[in-house]
Amino acid sequence: MKKQDFIFIICVIVVLTPFFIPQTHFLEYFNLWTATHPFIMSFFKFAILATVGEMLGLRISKGVYNQKGFGVLPRAIVWGILGMGICMAMIIFKSGVPTFLDIVGGCEKGTMAGLLAGELSWGKVGVAFAVSVAMNSIFAPVFMTLHKITDTHILNNGGTLRGFFRPIKMEQIIVGLNWKAQWNLVFKKYIPLFWFPAHTITFLLPANLQVLFAALLGVVLGVMLSIANLRKG
Numbered sequence: 001m002k003k004q005d006f007i008f009i010i011c012v013i014v015v016l017t018p019f020f021i022p023q024t025h026f027l028e029y030f031n032l033w034t035a036t037h038p039f040i041m042s043f044f045k046f047a048i049l050a051t052v053g054e055m056l057g058l059r060i061s062k063g064v065y066n067q068k069g070f071g072v073l074p075r076a077i078v079w080g081i082l083g084m085g086i087c088m089a090m091i092i093f094k095s096g097v098p099t100f101l102d103i104v105g106g107c108e109k110g111t112m113a114g115l116l117a118g119e120l121s122w123g124k125v126g127v128a129f130a131v132s133v134a135m136n137s138i139f140a141p142v143f144m145t146l147h148k149i150t151d152t153h154i155l156n157n158g159g160t161l162r163g164f165f166r167p168i169k170m171e172q173i174i175v176g177l178n179w180k181a182q183w184n185l186v187f188k189k190y191i192p193l194f195w196f197p198a199h200t201i202t203f204l205l206p207a208n209l210q211v212l213f214a215a216l217l218g219v220v221l222g223v224m225l226s227i228a229n230l231r232k233g
Helices: 003-020 026-036 038-062 072-105 111-117 122-138 140-156 170-176 179-204 207-230
Strands: none
Touching: 003 026, 003 038, 026 038, 038 072, 038 207, 072 111, 072 122, 072 140, 072 207, 111 122, 122 140, 122 179, 140 170, 140 179, 179 207
């Protein structure tokens, strides 16, 4: 373990410690802020945690947490914006999928939503899984492709803030994307094998725990997409 790893671990401990000290009431404030300002909190949550995940991915693949051209700050901005999109998607699919299931199953309005909000049962697991599959099948491919485009844009501009705010050469980047890795790794493996079950668990948790679990998944997402972006062939 290198010196940079000890520094990284210490920083993580310092950031997480307030959550586990009841006297600070930090967790209560965190849940309150999340409930009253969900999109703002989603911005900062993903800007910090998903970027940390990408730094971990870089550490795994390159042996360092940061390097020239990586663009930590531009990546944080992108993740913050994408985090707001994830928050929006969760709201839409948590509301829309149970309604769809009510219509398809000929149930009374609110039946499936009641199952999802109720005590743990096989019915609740089924609805949570349906929400997860719908969200990750419809939203996730577009989201992950957009992330890859912005990631490429950041790398092409040397990881600088000035370069980040240049117009994205969308057509050029899309043509040059590694679609083989995107399809075979991200779409065929990450989404069905990890994100389907991971977000099923997310939707089974109480609302306050969903926030913390989504934050942890943000770290995992950053690691996985970073490794996918660095994968060749």
